[in-house]
C-alpha cells in the first residue's frame with residue numbers, strides 16, 4: 001500500500017519533522033519500500049512456511065515477568081554524559097504544551 | 098434551556114511498587130533530578146524494557162476490586178507523541194488488550210458508574226520551564242500507573258466527587274497506592290459535555306486535566322458547566338479542547354485544541370512480550386482481596402450497630418478501620434472503641450492526611466484494655482478519655498494511668514472475690530451468722546465496704562454472702 005502525500009505530511013507534523021519538497025518525495029518513496037517490506041513479513045507470518053510461522057503461544061506467563069526488586073540506577077553524570085544538561089537536568093529549548 | 102451533564106472521569110493512579118514498570122530503578126519519591134534513572138527509563142537506544150510482575154498483580158487487584166473482568170491475554174502498545182516528558186517519543190501503554198474491562202463502582206444512591214477499562218502504563222518525566230529552557234527530570238518517568246476509565250455515567254458534580262472518593266478508598270483498601278491527590282499519586286481528568294435535558298445525543302466534550310483534589314473536581318465541573326452553558330446559550334458551539342482549571346482563580350481555560358493530537362498511532366510494542374495472566378492467579382487474587390469499603394461500612398452499620406456518621410468517620414481511613422477491627426477482636430466493644438477513636442485519638446490527628454497515616458503510639462490491644470474498663474463500667478467515659486490522652490502521649494498501657502482504686506464501679510467478679518475474702522477472713526462472724534446472730538453480718542459488710550472504698554452495693558453483697566454461707 002503506497003503512502004499518500006497527505007499521510008506523509010501528517011506523519012511529519014506529528015513527528016515534529018520538516019522536509020523540503022525533494023526530501024519529502026525521497027522519504028515517501030523509501031517509506032513505501034519499508035511498508036512493502038513489512039507487508040511481506042506479515043504475509044509470511046499469516047500464510048507462511050513453518051520456520052517463520054508464529055506459534056501463537058509466544059506469551060510469557062505472569063510468573064515469568066520481572067521480579068519487583070530494586071537495582072542500582074546510573075549515576076547522574078553518566079545519564080547526562082551524552083546530552084545537553086545542567087544542574088542534573090536534561091535541557092531542551094523551552095517547550096510548553 | 099435546561100441542560101444535562103454527561104461526564105466521565107479518567108483516573109491515573111501511581112502504583113506502590115518498589116521499582117519502575119520496565120526497569121529496576123526505584124520509584125521512591127523525590128531524590129536529586131535524574132538519579133533514579135537508567136538506560137531503559139531514559140529511552141536510550143538498544144535498551145530493553147522488561148515488565149514488572151507486581152504491576153500486573155496490582156492492576157488485577159484493582160480490577161477485581163471494582164468488579165472488572167480480567168483479560169488473560171494482554172500486551173503493551175506504543176502511544177506515540179512527541180513531547181520531552183517522554184524520552185522515547187512514545188509512552189508504553191495499552192490500547193486494545195487492557196488488563197481489566199467492564200467494571201463498576203456503586204454510589205450510595207445505588208447508581209452504578211461503569212468502568213470501561215483499566216490499563217497499565219508508564220508515567221512521564223517532570224518538566225520545569227525557566228526563561229528559554231525546559232529542564233527535564235526523568236525520576237518519575239517509568240513509574241507504573243494504572244489508568245481507570247469510567248463510562249460517561251456521571252450526571253452531577255456530586256456524583257463525580259463520590260465516584261472519585263470511592264475509587265480512592267477502594268484502591269487504598271486493596272493496598273496498591275496511597276492515592277494522594279495533592280502529591281499527584283492520584284490524578285483525575287474530567288470529560289464533560291452538556292446536552293439538552295432529555296436528549297440522547299452527546300454534545301461536544303472537553304477534557305479538564307490533572308485535577309488535584311476532590312473538592313476541585315466539583316469546582317472544576319461547575320465552572321466548566323457554566324462556561325459551556327454560556328457558549329450554548331449564546332448560540333455558539335463548544336470546541337473540543339483540553340482545559341486547565343486554576344483553583345486559585347476558579348478559572349478554566351483551554352490549553353490546546355485537539356485537532357491532530359488524538360492521533361497516537363498505537364501499535365504493539367515489539368520489545369515487550371505478550372503476557373498471559375493465568376485464571377488460577379486471578380482466582381487466587383480474588384479470594385485474597387481484603388474486605389472492601391462498601392462491605393466494611395455495611396458491617397459497621399448493620400452488624401455492629403454503629404451510627405452511620407460514626408461508621409463513616411472510621412471506614413474512610415483504611416488504617417483506622419483496621420485498628421478498630423483489631424481492638425474489637427481483642428474484646429473491646431465496637432461502640433466504645435469507635436467513640437474513643439473519634440472522641441480521643443482523632444483530637445490528636447488534625448488533618449485528613451494525619452488520620453490517613455494514623456501514626457499513633459498505642460496498639461489496638463492497648464486500646465482494647467482501656468475500652469474493656471469502660472465496657473465493664475469500671476471507669477466512666479471521661480476517665481477513659483483522660484487515660485487515653487496520656488496513653489497517646491506516652492505509648493504506655495492503661496494500667497500505668499488507672500489504678501485499681503480509681504475504678505468507680507465494681508465488676509461482679511471483683512465483688513464476689515472480695516465477698517469470698519470477707520468470709521474467709523472473718524470465721525467468727527460467719528459462725529455467729531450461722532448461729533442465727535443476725536447482727537454479725539455487719540462485720541462482713543464492714544470488711545467489704547473497706548475493701549471497696551464504699552462502692553459496693555449492700556443489697557448485692559447481702560445476696561452474695563448468703564449464697565456463699567448457704
Ligand SMILES: [Zn+2]
Nearest residue numbers: 120122135138
Ligand atoms: Zn530505570
